[in-house]
Amino acid sequence: MLTLVPPMDSIHHVLAPVTGQHIDSSPESAATQELQLYEMIFSAVKPLALKAAVLLNIPDIIATRGNEGPLSAEQIAFHIAAANSSSTSNSHVDVGYLYRILRFLASYGVFSEQEEADQADDADTKKIKFGLTGISKLLVQGGNQQSCGPFLLLIANNVYLEAFQHLHESVLEGCYTFNKAHGTSPWEYLGRNPQANQIFNEGVATNTRSVMASVAKMYEDGFKSMATLVDVGGGMGSALSIIVKEHSHIRGINLDQPHVIATAPPITGVEHMEGNMFEHIPSADAVMMKWIIHDWGDEECVKLLRRSYEATPAKGKVLIVEAIVGGDKEGESMSRRLGLSYDMLLMVYTTGGKERTEEEFKRLFQLAGFKSYTIIKLPFLQSLIVLSKA
Missing domain, CATH: 3.40.50.150 (Vaccinia Virus protein VP39)
Structure with a gap:
C-alpha cells in the first residue's frame, strides 16, 4: 500500500544521455523481426477465433459433454448441431472448418490436443481430441459467473x-x-x-x-x-x-x-x-x-x-x-x-x-x-x- 499526503510534489526524472546504439542487421535478426511483425499483423485473428468458439459454445460443450475429458471435432460438431437443430438457421456443421478453428486456438494453448488411441500408424490424418485448458475454462459460461x-x-x-x-x-x-x-x-x-x-x-x-x-x-x-x-x-x-x-x-x-x-x-x-x-x-x-x-x-x-x-x-x-x-x-x-x-x-x-x-x-x-x-x-x-x- 502506498499513501501520499500533500504537498503532492511532482517527481522529475533525469534521463542519462544516449551514448550510442547497436543495430543487429544480421539475416537471422531480420528474419526474426519479420516474424514478429507478422505475429502482430495476424493478432487480429485471435479474438475473432475466440469469439467464434464462444458463440458455438465449444468451451461449454467440452466441459459438460466430455465428462471432463477431451472430445474430437466430430463429437463437438454433433453437439453444436443438436443445440441448433430447433433454430431457423441451418443446423449443418462443417467439421473441417470447426477442426481448423480448434487447431488454431490449441496452438495458443486455448485447448489441449491429444491423439485418439488405437490409430493406424500409416493413417493419412491423425484423429485429434480437444480438451479444456486453464484458458478455455475461463470461457465456460454455464453456471460460471466469473466467465470471461x-x-x-x-x-x-x-x-x-x-x-x-x-x-x-x-x-x-x-x-x-x-x-x-x-x-x-x-x-x-x-x-x-x-x-x-x-x-x-x-x-x-x-x-x-x-x-x-x-x-x-x-x-x-x-x-x-x-x-x-x-x-x-x-x-x-x-x-x-x-x-x-x-x-x-x-x-x-x-x-x-x-x-x-x-x-x-x-x-x-x-x-x-x-x-x-x-x-x-x-x-x-x-x-x-x-x-x-x-x-x-x-x-x-x-x-x-x-x-x-x-x-x-x-x-x-x-x-x-x-x-x-x-x-x-x-x-x-x-x-x-x-x-x-x-x-x-x-x-x-x-x-x-x-x-x-x-x-x-x-x-x-x-x-x-x-x-x-x-x-x-x-x-x-x-x-x-x-x-x-x-
Whole structure:
C-alpha cells in the first residue's frame, strides 16, 4: 500500500544521455523481426477465433459433454448441431472448418490436443481430441459467473471493431473514432440500441465480479466503517451486489442512466437510481467509481471528482477502481502491454477517455480539491485508489 499526503510534489526524472546504439542487421535478426511483425499483423485473428468458439459454445460443450475429458471435432460438431437443430438457421456443421478453428486456438494453448488411441500408424490424418485448458475454462459460461466469455464478446463486437477503422483519422483530425464510425457518441449509441446495450452491460458485469471480489476483501476495514455507498455509473449493480453481500450493513445506491437502470435486476440492499452523474451525485459516506474515470477527458473527470467531493462528508471517502499505467518500466512486460492495449481501446471506444499514470491521476485529484490518496494494488491490472479530503 502506498499513501501520499500533500504537498503532492511532482517527481522529475533525469534521463542519462544516449551514448550510442547497436543495430543487429544480421539475416537471422531480420528474419526474426519479420516474424514478429507478422505475429502482430495476424493478432487480429485471435479474438475473432475466440469469439467464434464462444458463440458455438465449444468451451461449454467440452466441459459438460466430455465428462471432463477431451472430445474430437466430430463429437463437438454433433453437439453444436443438436443445440441448433430447433433454430431457423441451418443446423449443418462443417467439421473441417470447426477442426481448423480448434487447431488454431490449441496452438495458443486455448485447448489441449491429444491423439485418439488405437490409430493406424500409416493413417493419412491423425484423429485429434480437444480438451479444456486453464484458458478455455475461463470461457465456460454455464453456471460460471466469473466467465470471461461476455467480456470477450464485448471487445470483439463489430460495433467497436468498426470504430478501429478510423483510428488514423483521430491523429489527422483530432476526432473521436466511435463518433466517426457511427455518427454519435458511444453512450448515446447504447441508449438507442438495446442489443448493444445488453452486450456492453453483460461484458462489463462479468469483468466486474472478479475485480470487485478483490476490492471487497482488500478494503474490508474501510467498508466496515460506512453505512451508505453510491456506485456512480454502476451499470447493472454488479459491483454493489458483491459489496453489500459481504457487508450487509451498507445501503447501496446504484446511479446510472435511465436506459441502464431500466434493465437492472432487483438486488437486496441496493437502490437503483436514475441520474446524470455530471449534474448530481447523491450524498453518502462514500462514493465509488469503477472504470468511470478512464472513460472521460480531464475536464469531465475533474467535474465528476468535484461532484463526488460534494456528495461525501468531511471524513468520507471516494473509491476509484482503475488501471494505473506507467509503473512498469520493462517494455516487454505483459502487464505493460495489456495496460496500453486498454488505453488503445479507450481511445477508440470513448470520447476522450484514456488510461492514466499516477502523476496524471494526482493532477486530477488536486484540481478536484482532494488532499491525499492511498493506492491499493489489486490482482491483474487494476488498483483501488482511496481519496480523502483531509
